[in-house]
Amino acid sequence: MPVRPDSTFTIVQNIFKSPHPPISVTAFPCAALTPEVLQDFLDTASDGIIGVAPAYGAECVLSMLAFSSAAKVILVPVTKNVSKNLLLPSATRRGNSNGSSSTQGGDLLEDLVLCADSHCKVAFQMDVLATALYHDFKFRISGGVDLLSFASDDRRSLMAMMNSLGGEPTLNKANVIALFQAEEKLDETPRDVIALQAWVAWRAATLHDNPARFTPQIDTTSRVLTDACLTVYAKLVRDACRLSALKPTEVNNEIADEYTYHEGQLQVLSTRFKNRLRLSDQRIEVEGVVEGRQITVSGQATRVDGRAARINVKGALPRGPLKVTTVGRERPTSAEQQRVDIILKALQGTSTIADQPFFQAIWLPREIPAWPVWYIRTPPIRFSRPLNNSQERAVAAILSAHPINVIQGPPGTGKTTVIAAAVTSIGSSPVSDRTIWLCAQSNVAVKNIAEKLAAVGPTSPASRTALTSGIAEFHYDWHEHLYEKINPNLVRSDLFTNDIVATGQLLMGSKVILCTLSMLSSFRISAITRLVPLQTVIVDEASQVEIGDFLPLISRFSHTLRKLVFIGDDKQLAPYGQNDVQTLRSVFEMEHLRRSALFLDTQYRLVGVVNLKAMLIPARMPTQLGKFIGQHVYDNKLKTIHPDATQCCHFINVKKGREIQKGLSWVNIAEVSAAVAEARKLDARGLSYRIITPYDAQRGMLETALKAAKIPWEDKVFCVDSFQVLMVIPGNEDDYIIVSLVRTDRIGFLAEKRRVNVLLTRCRKSITLCTSRAFVEGIAKKSLVGLLASGFGPAAWER
Template sequence: MAKREHTVRPTIFKKFTGSLHVTVLREADLTPSIVATFLSSATSNVLGLAASYGHRSVLSALVLSTKTHCLHILFATHPPKKNRNSKSRTPHDSRRLLQTSILSNPAYSKLAFDAERVSCGLYLDYELRIASLIDAESLPTNNSSRGSVACLLSVLGGPETVHQQQVMEVFDKRLRDNQEAEAVVLRAWATWRISLGESYDKLVLAVRPIHTGSLNNTVLMALAKCVRDADQLAALKPTRVKNDVAAKFSTETGQLNVTLQRYTTRLRPGDRQQIVVETSIKGRSITRHKGTVRSVEGRNASLNLAMSQKDAALAKIRKIYTVGPENATNAELARITAVLGTLTQLRTLLGHPLAHRIYLGEQKFPCDSCSELKPIIHYDGPLNDAQEKAVKHILSGHSKKSITVVQGPPGTGKTTVVAASVTSMAAMPQFIGRHGVWLIAHSNVAVKKIAEKLVDIGFRNFKLLVSHEFHFDWHEHLYRDVLEANLISSDQFPRNSLDTKTALNGSKVILCSLSMLSSPRIVTSGFTKLVPLSVVMVDEASQIEIGDYLPLFNIHGDGLKKLVFIGDDKQLAPFGQDDLGTLRSIFEVANVRKQAIFLDTQCESSISFSSRCSFAVLDRMPTPIGDFISRRVYDNRLRSQHSIQDRSSCRFVDVAQGKEVRAGHSFRNVEEANHAIRVAKRFHSQGKMYRIITPYDGQRSYIETLLKGAGIPWEDRCFNVDSFQGNEADHIIISVVRTEKVGFLSNRRRSNVMLSRCKRSMTICTSRAFVNGKASATLLGEMAAEWGNGAWLNSRDILAGQF
């Protein structure tokens, strides 16, 4: 395309009149004269900067702005190679011109929102570096959370200065291509206009600028990869979510009060979101009301909603859904802060020896490792050879073992390794008196499982930190009795170190989720001061993308001596890996992965304490199932020890009439659900401990409804496969759902989780024709082929109770 010029009339600021001259051109068409003309319009040394992003978050355009002019540069994502014999300009010449004349020119200060994203994108996609780049949201204008509408408005001069609706439209990251072209110009110009503020010169002195030219390639590439991964993950988040609410509701003037029914679809306060309530009167016309979340406390939510008293009295809520992106979480904000700290060289984040190994792939051992730790095991329960090796590696004070990775296939006793390591460290007064042990996982449920294991072996000298949002009114029942005395909810966090010392009561072992470590209150309450993060053990580490550890190093890295990662890269991957394929857990970091210890025996021990200690061996998978998983997933490295040797421990139910159907963004199979309920009724009548698992939320929700209708317990009975990793049950019922397309089954890691949860039996409801046909190459198809025709039951068998 040739260079184009046009004008734009900004409407963001209330007191601005005039127009903006915009020059649009390809990067290859950038010339010294065009650059000189643009820079001549600068009335100060500040340039506004904004970027557009295309497929997979690749930076596709850059806009630079002065008071009256904008330079809109379009990048070719795959520019042609330079022809040495040609005298004409090439994209490389233009890129060098952009670099030297503007981006790295110290005479001009650049100002941008999402400065970490812009600077990393320029390097990752085009090897361009930038100097004197100020992050607009780091300007100390107010205390609003980064990325929120309140922060945006404050940085731009306040609500009295701008038209809020236009601001939200211009800074909306979900714009279509035809809308984005003008919006990115207005973003760059609005960012430049921040420099006109009376206190700008004073504010900018408090912010360190980004100079990517002073960072070496390896460090900058590692940071850019972390930023790009976060961008792509954010793009996967839904911007329209159906919120499950109870049928009954109440109203007050301008307010609607509803009861939430599912934690994962709960309403959340967020100033970038709008709530839409669909109502009907006597089942007829549907009316849509728009509002915002006023407050949420447990299952109760109040909405700011304009609904007449007459409508409220007659209307019935048909649907409530949330539109728009969520506000950033503490963990996401902490990740950005960590990246900005390194880009501005405020901190040498990747200089930490342990971070160096993880992100830069280089061995850099500290000279002051945990020499106090000796590989002496203090644990009363049985350990097999692999478990003992893992525990000794964890306890070792050798600097080369400052990072320990343990791969544990299903049922091999990962939590036993954690428990034995904790009791051993707690038995060393010289260690536990000076250091702390933090046990963390991706989810609260995984953390709870570790806590239960510690209680099982008689170790109670720990504290369990749980967010109030997760605990109150939603999951309190999970912590009652055995864990209640150890729990500290975030709404009960002490306000000072003295009160925290009382709450800890001498505990030097703390359990919490990884995201909890990003909460500022962890530090301000004094938890990390009284229990330093010397040793951090991460469970279910295969589900955590390595960029999520950046806040750990940034906030708590000073005293960090030992990192232990426990998980299994043959089970669930980090969220988003199925869509992106580029995410890495610690198991994909080559220099760390090659030293992983493999737990090779599928048999877990449990210890219960009363007046005296007693042991019980709880075998995980029946031998035929365990041997199949070993052959097909673990290259025959996994050994099984189980009293059940019969293949009848796994049966297939042929639901020939079942059909997969869309259920919102998920899938449902009504006939499969009916068959699963019949099996569940039988197990319930026999007093058997069972769970139902399925790959799809639509099916899980439908099965729960059927369980309620059948009058049998439904809470904590049916799970999505992804939420059931790390869990088990005597008897597992599986509803596969799919009958036309392979879908979920194409992922062998998730299929491995689905097929490895039972301790005594597994009943799989699916279509025989589908499994033996379209799904024959999947892990499930391979299992069905190996079990053969004799493993199949038909609908009549289920109806007759013959299973």
Template sequence: MEQTFHIVNQVFKAPHDPIPVEVYHENALTRKALESFLHTTAGNVLGLAPSYGSKCTLSTLAFSSQSKVLLIRLSTSKEGKARNKSQKQAQRSAGRALLQELLLSQLIYKYALQMDKLAAALYNDMGLRISNGVDLLSISKGQRQSPAALMFVLGGELSLHKATVLKLFEQEEKDSGSIADTASQAWAACQAAFIEPTKLANSAKINTHVVDEAHLAVLSKIIRDADRLIALKPTRQKNEVDKKFTIKQGSLGLMSTRFKTRLMPPHGTQQTVEIQTVGQHGQKRVLAKVTKVNGRAASLSLRGNLHGTLHSVTTVGREPLTRAEITRWEITLQALQRTNSIMKNLFVQRIWLPTDKVSWLNTPSSFIPISLSFPPPRTLNTSQTKAVNAILSNKDANRITLIHGPPGTGKTTVIAAAITSIMASSDKTRTAWVVAQSNVAVKNVAEKLADVSFLDFKLLVSKDFHFDWHEHLYHEIERNLIRSDDFPKSVVAADRLLLGSRVILCTLSMLSHEKLPIFTTLVPAQTIIFDEASQIEIGDYLPPLQRFQPTLRKLVFIGDDKQLAPYGYGDIPELCSIFEMSHLQNGAVFLDTQYRMPEAIGNFISKAVYRGRLKSVHSIKTLASCTFVNVATGREEKSGHSWINTREVAVSIGLARIFHALGKSYRIITPYDAQRSKLENALKAANIPWEDRCFNVDSFQGNEEDYIILSIVRSEKIGFMKDPRRTNVMLTRCKKGMVILTSRKFIEGIASSTLVGNMAKAWGPRGPSWVEVGAIINGAFRPHT
């Protein structure tokens, strides 16, 4: 035993005696210690609480009876590197075997707030399984992870010290809390077992002993990936707002100025807003709570008096789970409880379980063969024709179709051709849904459909994204749009809105909207085409696969695993998109001809990124289509969690003046958000049109412009250029020309082996690749035309 101590009840208002806690390292566990602890159990009940460390792996596990807590510290990777490694491993194996035999496998009921997450971690991190696991939050009303759910399962606010409870569990079971906190959480879980005994007795139990090993491995990884993605969400978000504000009857009115950092609706969260002001007596901090958001306008209730000039507004606390994230958690929980059949879903088996035998006999295609129909004068090249035919195929081998489309190869054209062909077929019951991760990608597909004169589709858009923020993006397709606040309440009303359309476009998150069944009743999800599929983490497909199982007949994934990866990939390299599933990728159709970039840029990208498989067809063939500007005095500077380069900002504005004066269409792209803000503010100050001009690389995939100005920012360390996928996106957006701002010394030195460095080498002495800053500042530079 490492130590003993007592914890004092600070959760329940009812008095309790101090509870003894015994602490062991797993290497030191003995049968005697575990049997001694088991003698204290009553009512066949144990409470469990974990703490998670690096990469959300288990670091501590506490077991509690009503009168005693046994806390076990688990081995870390650092301990695994000890000199007596083999002895440590033997002790660890023996300790885990005792845990499995005497605690986890016993028929005694084990209660934890998030038993699904714990069961997955036991398997992922320790190779252990659990029986009779009870997820306490399953019996709560509303969102499982909400404070209201926690209060409910612990007996309600009237019986609790609310502030203490919230503080105790705000650590989110991370090992940044003390072991006393973990012990208290386990004891509280044990007490909760006796508060709603009937509901808990009737709730489904988690017994991973009886879950197929391959299924358990998949579910455990999906749960771990989701947990790590949630952990990446910031706990502090600086909100960009207008400095002008109003105060009426204690309510503060603010206007957000940027969608990405906007003030968010409350949604019953614990988020608070810190408002910093500057006045004659210095800085002052006032706390507030968002009460209402309508577009850019937000109302907040103040917890104090606001004086002076607004300096900063910061949201504190992690944003709540989205409906799609909640649905994903519910599906994996129910799979572990064996109350759903998601692992028997044929599409799930085909994606995650390639060794399972999949028979499509009970899921007939029900599609008659159809021919390609694409309105003239548009034509498709050979690889595009092959891709469209794969989408139209009713063969079982093509139930899941992957299309690999490098930049500029016409991915949206392929989607448009598939849609026009499906709708031109004699089967007037056939439907298609086109889905993407981002609203902009969905909008791009909608515009392509309109461009080929196909207007019989509907576009579902969230009010939060559209109203007051992005209405200007939808002018060309406004009549096709249905906004979420206009979603009908009845099938009859939906029928009037759809007007017979059998094609619906929306984001992936919209597929989890509570009102979507009204639409799918009329337009069942038969074929779903996922655009930007290389950016979608594979676990995010679970909600639509579960929801549309009765009608789903075909899945199409279009994307490029050489461009942006799923969100979080930089921190969690284990994340997968559909394109990382080798058994599916091997059969992908490759779109082999790009039409966007000047030929010299396209040929370089083909050789450097696509093993020479990508052909270029373009009227501009000269090396002059790409120019490097030597910003020799530019220096990278840290700005919060981001980076800026003020000299590159100044040179970018010089270029913007030139492009603006010449009437050229251009955009400025940078990999760092702080630099994007600097660029946008500098355009405003220079009285140059600034709206929709400056973009972070990550928000510009799928977009293009005649001329692209790239601000690399870095001058000492390669930073983002370690990621060839992001760099590939950055270098492939121009249709006529590209100007790259960076330091020649940096690019030819430490960054020489990056994609940008190799591009500079490829141009080298063969073309006019490098110009000096003076040519920009004095206005002598002219873009290639």
């Protein structure tokens, strides 16, 4: 007995102003797909065009496909609970002897529709769909057309969508937004929505002057793409999609209490850079109280000047204190757009990224890269300060002609010293003409490198030629004070120009350029890269960089790139989002690269030579703490040299503290009081300290409490992640560290060993942890903090 369709219904399109007859929609379980069913549908696509729309479920996994012709749509659920066999590779499915109808249906769908050369398959974001088909089900596709590839605007924008549909005059704009841009949960997309999206894709491809029926087309069949290459592309796209899905749909913008309002224009001041108001097309909601009632009005940011922002408000503004919220996901950055576009072009066959040796060396370990013949002069090591053996090996590797180096540097082992020594050696050599680009993920990390280079000495090539390319938005009105030491070497991005002569004057002959990794995705630096081509690129804190973020660098500068050096520590902060997207990797998680990594093994800092003897000062961890971290985190490979072996770790037993959930974060009010009391003692003694906590809500409460207690509060309180990447002191450290752990009932953050390692390795002299003794010696006993308390014993508890 033949299997019947799940359901049949009709939809009426409301996207185009011109009318169209109702469209028939039939939902088929995979088991119901027979040659007759599919051929009946293909017969209705006599123009050779099939519109395709996907639905994605949890973790962006493909859950349903819709195929459309002019008058008919078929829906096919492809979730993992349909058939275990459906998830097998095509060859395996065909070789399966159980003869299940689901297996046959999967084969038919791939052979008669997806890979049918007789029909062109069109979709919005076909690159995401084509890679999802392979990533989730090992399905391939041919004749795929991405309808947004031909947009002159950002292809993820509303304008690109409207243009692909023939332009706004022919459309019902509100319905287009509702169909394609509604903030819906990934696993709840209604069937009629998916069906209409597929039909709209078909209609867009049939417009008179739409180039979608032409090339380039996406072909992922084995005659074009190998399994290895397609696997890499699919993972890169899926990781990008999952990272995008992590972006919040609402951001609470912290603003000053004082504001002005006149004729629909609200003027406010952002007080925190992380959640500042930005100039975008996102909706702004302003909430306040009118006559005892909560009132919310909408608007849009029309001007942003540093901290100051102007919001065009629609409706009567509430009085008194305001709550300002940005609604909608943030648009993709330039780097994010380029990453997706590179894979799209590779799928369309218009890019040769997979043939580039750096791509092969990083992503395709079974390939043997065809490295061009480069002649790189290897200069001797020239540095004003002594280096230990592991540092010398690392510097020698950077100076060598080997194309890729990975260097692991635990806290305080001199990663930046290694960079400075390499820069100085290259710059001091009369036979070297190499250019060096020093990159990091954050502006502050780049700033810290620049300060270290400047500290080498006023006549050193490292300080004389270093240039920091800072992002104007980060610098202006927010962090100008951070750049005082290196201001003469700073070129803000708003000063960039395409004029070669003017750019040359800005660079002043520099051959060493510092910038954020994202800046390399901006075409505003084109004049700089023409004058100082990217040859040797050193990436600091590379363990925090998701490997896909290197795509724009490798794709754009492959013609000049000679060497990539990755420096970081995979025992500290992971790439952003790895807790939620566990498939994310840095270069340190690429086993073939990790095997050859060099390890900096000595934790101290050399600051000069007096009477031929190296002078040492504390470099992050006192001896006791350094030995503990070396044993429990670095497998006893880390050596510590520190002049102070006194008690450096203290615990404050906050008996009445308890964890309280606040939104998506956590607070502990009693720990706030304990941490502020400890801060008051250190401040009274004139000692330098910082407070660290795992949770942003607790950070806010600590900052407010310090301010209320009239204790210095600016740049004093940090979350763990921001402390490593945004800390204003070079090296991301301070003499005294106060920690508020917050948790009392569940282990929470303490289960993340990498982040706890960051938390414990920030002090130069002493660390004090505010927490519950019962919690640390109970639930958290086996955590890194629990082991630390056990190792230091009862004497570490102050009360």
